[in-house]
Structures are given as C-alpha cells and as structure tokens.
Amino acid sequence: MKYRLQRLCPFVYAIVIAALPGPLLAGGFTAKSSLPTTVSLAKKWVSDAVLSSISSLEVNDDGSAKWWIHSFYSPSTKRHLSITVKPGRVDTTEVRTGFTKPIGGDFLDSDKAMAEAKKNGLKGNDHSMGVNVLGTGPTVYWTVTGGFEKGDVSVTLDAKSGKFIRKDIIPGF
Numbered sequence: 001m002k003y004r005l006q007r008l009c010p011f012v013y014a015i016v017i018a019a020l021p022g023p024l025l026a027g028g029f030t031a032k033s034s035l036p037t038t039v040s041l042a043k044k045w046v047s048d049a050v051l052s053s054i055s056s057l058e059v060n061d062d063g064s065a066k067w068w069i070h071s072f073y074s075p076s077t078k079r080h081l082s083i084t085v086k087p088g089r090v091d092t093t094e095v096r097t098g099f100t101k102p103i104g105g106d107f108l109d110s111d112k113a114m115a116e117a118k119k120n121g122l123k124g125n126d127h128s129m130g131v132n133v134l135g136t137g138p139t140v141y142w143t144v145t146g147g148f149e150k151g152d153v154s155v156t157l158d159a160k161s162g163k164f165i166r167k168d169i170i171p172g173f
Contacts, residue, residue, distance in 0.1 A: 028059075028060050028064030028066045029064055029065070029068075029087070030064055030109045030110045030111050031054045031056070031063075031068050031129075031131065032105070032107075032109040032110070034068065034070070034085045034090075035105060037085070037090060038051075038070040038072075038083045038090070041083055041092060042072040042083065045072070045074075045081050045092070046074035046079065048075055048076050049072040049073065049081065050074075050075070051071070051072055051102060051104070051105065052071050052080075052098060052100060052101060052103060053069075053070075053071040053098065053099045053130060053131065053132040054070050054071070054103075054132075055068070055069050055071075055128070055129065055130030055132075056068045056069065056110075056128060056129065059110070059128055059144075060127070061114075063109070063111035063112070063115065063129070064110065065110070066086065066087070067084060067086045068084075068110075069083070069084050069085075070082075070083045071095075071098045071099060073098060073100045075100075079094060080094065080095045080096070080097060081093070081094055082094075082098070099132045101132070101133035101138070102133075103131060103133060103140045103159070104140070107131055107142070107159035107160050108142065108157075108160070110129060110131075113131070113144060113159070113162065114129065114144060116142075116155075116162040116164070117129075117142070117144035117155040117157060120155050120157070120164045120167060121155060122153055123146045123147075123152055124147030124148075124149065124153065125147055126146070126148065126149070126152075127144065127145065127146060127147070128145045129142060129144040130143055131143075131159050134156075139158060139159075140158075140159040140160060141156050141157065141158065141165065142157045142159045142162075143155075143157075144156075144157070145170075146170075147170070148172075149170065149172060150170060150171060150172025151169065151170065152170040153169055154168045156168075
C-alpha cells in the first residue's frame, strides 16, 4: 500500500499544480495571472464584457493573494459579473453594482504594484489592493492599503507606469 501511495504522489502534485491559476509566489498568485480564464468566462457571459476591477482584501507581502475578485461590466446590458479566483476554483456571480469603466490589461501586475507601493511609503501588516478607474477616468490606478489600523498607510499608483500618485495615512476606527 505504501508503495502505491509513493507512486501516486507525483501525479497528485501534477494535478494540483495544473489546477492553480498562474504563477505562484509565497502562498498565492498574482492579480493578472488568471486573466485569460476570467476574460474568457466573462465573454461567454456577455460578449461585450469589459474588465473593470481586480481586488483582494487578503494580500501577501509580495503582492500575491490566495484569491482575487475580477469584476466585469457589460455596457450593452448594464450588468455586472464578479469572478472569484482561488487555486483550483473559479466562482462567478452576477452582482447589482460595480465599476463600469474598463481597465484593459495594460497595467502592472500586483507583485510589481506592491513593490512600488513599498518604495513609496506603504505601511501596515494587513494588505489589500485593487486596480480600477477612480473618478471620471480614464487613468487606471492601483490602490495598495497597508491595513486599517491608526497610522497605516495607503498608496495610490498609476497602474500602467507605477508612478506614485498619493499617500494616505489611515486615521483608525
């Protein structure tokens, strides 16, 4: 019996690795790594679906996460689709509201955005981050939050270039 389990282990590992959504970092994967999968699912949902946001509330120190939410918007139907991506699992849900401006795919991945945010004063131990169009657009921004404790720092970057836009100190709650 022990011999059969040893022979099966490489196959089990291969299946688990194949089910993961993309390049793995320390304990997670990057925001853009599963874009081909989520874009394909969104286009099957509604053909004119556009990516409008990617976010996670549980981001690792290297910019990877165990899950990401990819949000899509259909201009023709005015409907929103939320796709949650986890290793080996993808869940889709229509939601009532969300971002409507397209962000395209020409922006820094989450690991690069995290590195830039750290260079520009990110502070805190409970990271979250999101990429979307803020305000009237058309500029796409990464917002990287260090946490929500008093004194933690949130950094906003131009998502395409990584250029520092602003830093906000969290007042605490």
